[in-house]
Amino acid sequence: MSDDLTLTSVTKTFGSFTAVDDLDLTVPQGSFFALLGPSGCGKTTTLRMVAGLEEPSAGTITLGERDITRLKPYRRPVNTVFQSYALFPHLTIEQNVAFGLHRQGRKKVDAEVARMLELVELGGMGGRRPAQLSGGQQQRVALARALINEPDVLLLDEPLGALDLKLRRQMQIELKRIQVEVGLTFVHVTHDQEEAMTMADTVAVMNQGRIEQMGAPEDLYEAPATTFVANFLGQSNLVPGKVVRGDAEVLELDVEGTRLTADVARARVRDGAVWVGVRPEKVYLSHAGEEAGDDDNRLHDGIVSDVSFVGVSTQYLVRMPWGQELTVFEQNTGSRDRFRPDDKVDLHWRADHTFLLDASQDATAGVDRVGE
Amino acid sequence: MSAATQLPPAPVAAAPAADVGEGAGRRGWTGYLLLLPGALWLTLFFIVPTVSLVSTSLYDPSGSLATGYSMTGHWQNYTQAISDYSPQILRSFVYALIATVACVLLGFPLAYAIAFKAGRWKNLMLVAVVAPFFTSFLVRTLAWQYILGDNEALVSLLRKVHVLGADGYLLDTPFAVVTGLTYNFLPFMVLPLYASLEKLDPRLLEAGADLYASPVAVFRRVTLPLAMPGLVAGTLLTFIPASGDFINSELLGNPRTRMVGNEIQDLFAAGDYPTASSLSITLMAAIVVLVLLYVRRAGTEELL
Amino acid sequence: MTGRAGRWVGEHVVLVLGLLVLLYMCIPVFVVILMSFNDPASRNSYTFDGFTWNNWRNVCEPYQLCSSLALSLRVGFLATAVATLLGTLMSFAMARHRFRGRASANLLIFLPMATPEIVLGSSLLALFVGNGAAGVLGFWTIFIAHVLFCLSFVVVTVKARLAGLDPRLEQAAMDLYANEWQTFWRITFPLVFPGILAAALLSFSLSFDDFIITNLNAGQEVTFPMFVWGAAQRGIPPQINVVGTVMFVVALAIVASGQLGSRRRAVRT
Structure with a gap:
């Protein structure tokens, strides 16, 4: 037109x-x-x-x-x-x-x-x-x-x-x-x-x-393109990681010693240091060590540090072994376990929900929108 | 909206103005064109006359209107004026000061009442403040002659309750002059005070009381500081004209209540322009000094 | 309990005090109205001696009263028109334009208000007759002086109104296909008009009331305040109270109709 x-x-x-x-x-x-x-x-x-x-x-x-x-x-x-x-x-x-x-x-x-x-x-x-x-x-x-x-x-x-x-x-x-x-x-x-x-x-x-x-x-x-968009539009967990191997479709990542995978389609960076991102509502929790689907990305041994019940969902803060706190929103469907503070948990999400951003960007850009 | 915390500090400060885009103001010649006629008037009939007043004040006093004056830089006019008329100058400032203080004492409750207590009568009360303006100043001052007159109700009443002696009187006294000054300039105190108080959010007073301040403390710590701009404007608008006034002194006073205005007026009438001019300049200079001192003090410290 | 009682009294004490002050401000006006019906026993009497309509029927009887009144009205209207026009232009410049020398312009506008009338009057007199040319004193010198002292008050009043005008309104008009000219006449001017009207009213009352400056610069002319001044020395004709009363009523009517008008329009958002 x-x-x-x-x-x-x-x-x-x-x-x-x-x-x-x-x-x-x-x-x-x-x-x-x-x-x-x-x-x-x-x-x-x-x-x-x-x-x-x-x-x-x-x-x-x-x-x-x-x-x-x-x-x-x-x-x-x-x-x-x-x-x-x-x-x-x-x-x-x-x-x-x-x-x-x-x-x-x-x-x-x-x-x-x-x-x-x-x-x-x-x-x-x-x-x-x-x-x-x-x-x-x-x-x-x-x-x-x-x-x-x-x-x-x-x-x-x-x-x-x-x-x-x-x-x-x-x-x-x-x-x-x-x-x-x-x-x-x-x-x-x-x-x-x-x-x-x-x-x-x-x-x-x-x-x-x-x-x-x-x-x-x-x-x-x-598929946010920058850390600012990832944080300003909704919320994101951004974890520092490294691309260790990749082909035309899938990239293999190292995050604090754990192997994760991500789709090339959502990767803004394909090698070297990256921010590994995932939306809190895409993540679900299980008791540490419990079995889950194979295609999942999985981060082990977090400790629940805070639980807030907000009606439609429950929001967890989970402290990871490397000190970072990640956010998880679980729908209150009633069919899933509820966790309490100090529970030891693993975090799972589908590999294709992972997005990769340029590690040189500020991970906190666009965060903290409390004033609205 | 603290995502803005991610921005470097300078743009954050500049941002609101940039976003709204107001107050920008236009540049160019239009501004000067609009300003020109008025500014020209003020320059020709305020600045130039002030200069000629200064030069007149330095003329040789031996001349006269008929014979013409010669410019001799005769600064003795000033020493002469000050030594001859310092009682009147001092009296003018004392009367003006008392009248100003009286205006504050009377004007504050009135402005406060209109701003916070008048409810739906607010506009009516405001009109009542302004309305006397429109009855001629002189006619109203003459009305005070009647009110304060020896045979009228007020004096009789005061004699009866022994505030005044059996042959006591009010008219032709300094009290009458100050009463007239206070009356005539009170609206100039009430209106700016009201304008300041009206902007004051009554919730601030409640917050003050909520934070354990007594009514007196609320008044001193909250009301008064916030009313300060109005109070300063009001005192200036009262004090300055009052100190130059001679109508009240002439109509309500006696020969011993004469103020500097009376003297300037009479000197001009008598044709002694150099002395009259130097007295005028002296009055103006004294006012400028007093006002500067006052504004500086009011600007930096609490008045109480 | 005493606290509550104290607060009740406290609240009403302020109102009562305020009303008493208001009474003080209005008493002379009542006296003026009363005296307009006075039938004085002698020429020098300024006490209420009896009721009469005569003063209202024969306002012009005292020599020069009506001619001085006519002069004051003429000067008042002319000075108001010129001061309002020049002052409004200036306030637009001050509120809407950026230029060098802004601070000096502000000072130039403020100073005449901070100068006692006797000083303003003597400076003008020094200018007009400083060179021995006393013959120029008259209508035009009165007019010049009146425009001068009204001008600053006009600028202050109109500028305040302009400052309260949301610039987005003019932008919205431009956005809605109004060019600069249309925007001014359809949006800016109607919204600033109450301020201009208030300034004109103020100007007129200042001009009509002025004695000190006028007296020095009037030459042979006699304005109404000068007539009153002269009369005060000789014995006051009650007719001046008729004039005072009429002025008061007319002004009240103008203010009241302005109030009603603005309420009907409910201009403020």
Whole structure:
């Protein structure tokens, strides 16, 4: 398709600080694209450059064939749903929603405005002022105000950030429904990994002004490319290891004297020192020395140091002989043994769930997201 | 969101501004163009006059408006003005100080009541603070002549309860002058104080009380420091105009309550421009020194 | 138990004190209203001697009262218009633009507010007549002086309103196809307008009320405060209280309608 949004070598600096660093990005037309990253990673700056509210220091932004890099915001077919909605407080809901159409010289817009308000389930609220609406309603007005212009690209800047958890989940589903219904390109900026994975076809994880990895949510989750993605998107156990032998499909690893295997398909590095990674929910526990399937990777002689029951699962911390603590999530299916602190256990997981990352990366990048 | 701890420190600090992108401000000539007319006015009619006031204050006093003055750098105008009028200068500052303290004592409870206790009457009370502004300053001061008058209710009452002697009076006393000053500049104290207090989250006061502070301690350690900007603004807006005022002294006082403003006014009226100008400059200089001392002290230490 | 009682008293003591102070602030206004109906026994009497409508019927009777009032209104409107315009432009520059000499500009705006009126008035007088040209004093020197002392207050008031304006609103307008001109007139200006109106009201009341500066620079002209001043020396006509009362009621009506308007609009989000 021809109306893809393309960013080529885009850089934005504020003084000595580089907010966006040589970014290349293509958002296919009609897709729901999420830019995910911690605050300060440059995602909002990227969005504002697409909207025209910030001018890139270098690089180009194109929409289909058109170069829009230096176009004024009101000359691009791009609309934004702002973080705090930015509804015009002195105008009614109707006037807010009709604002963009009026500025484009359209006169008779009542029917369209009414239809748009129906779409976001605010029919009959058109005469009110923004201050008279709840947060969730304001959010939908902001959405309607942008959508009614049928932009080529709709930008959403943390649009659900101000809503409480329940309303947020509800709006996530609703936004996704509307996007499918209108078929526009949505670029959604968020720091909430769950939100990004729920809604987007494609997720780009940003860190320090660069894109760490881009792809379908499942691919990012199952085969992270960097330690940052492994930790920022969900959680990961990263154990230092070494590739000792390999062929076209399988690599053989040494982890603290234990032999493990990994698929080449999920290996970012094929020789030398590596981070051996596995997601906590892929791991299960057995009493030390107990038999299990042969194709498993298996780490021996851990000691359970902490058990927390969280309803759907039980989360274990297991201290390994070399001192590292690994995390294990076991589903509470009722069919498996429960362990207590100080139990001696082995850790198992399917070899093809193992991923390998560059050992030179910081194993704690993107960890510790407590503040959310 | 402590994934940001992975970032080097400098970008973390810069990040929020970069993300929101506000306060950037536009560069270029538009700013100067917008500023120009007003700045020109202020320069022509504030800076230039101040310079000519300084030079007038150095003219030879033997001249007159009719014959013209000659610029002789006659700095003795200052020593003359200070030695002749130091009682009035001192009196102006004493009256202004008392009026300012009275404004704080009266204004604080009022501002506090409007900010925290007024509930739905808040706007009405604010209007009541501002409204007297619109009745002419002089007309209101003349009303005080009536209120404090010898044969009126207040004086009769005070005589009856023996606060005043049988022939005691209020009008034409320093008390009347200070009362008028306090009254006239009180709104300038209440409004900035209210603006500061209104921003104060009442939960802070509750948190103070929760942390074992007595009401007095809450006031001293929480309310007062947070109201400081308003208090400083209010005291300046009260003290400065009060020390230059002569209307209250003229209408409510007697010849022995004359303030420096009266003297400057009369010197100008009499055509003695050099002395009047040097007295004006002296007043301004004294105020600048006092204000600087005060702001420095208020900025660094607790006022109590 | 005593603690609770003490707290109850404590809370209400502040309110009662506040109301007493408010009463102190309003008593002279009541006196002005009362005296507007006074029928004074003699020219020099300033006591309430009897009720009459006469002062209201013959406001212009005292010599120069109405001409001075007309002059004050004329100066007030003109000075307010000019000061509001110049001050609003300046506040936009200060709040929205970056330029060299910002600190000096700030100082230039702040200083006139920190200067006693008598000093401001004497400087202007020194400028106007310093070279023996006393003939220029009159309407235009009053006007110049009034714009000067109103200007700083306008800048401060409008700037505060601008600072409270979320820049995202203007960005949102630009995002919704409004160019710079449309964004200003449809978003920025309506949202800043209450601040500009407040500044204009303040300007007018400062101008209408000023005596000290005007008195030094008026030449042969007589403004309303100057008329009152002169009258105070000779014997005060009760009609000045009529003028005071009317001003008070008009201002109250403007403030009240502004309050209602802003509540109806519920501008703040």
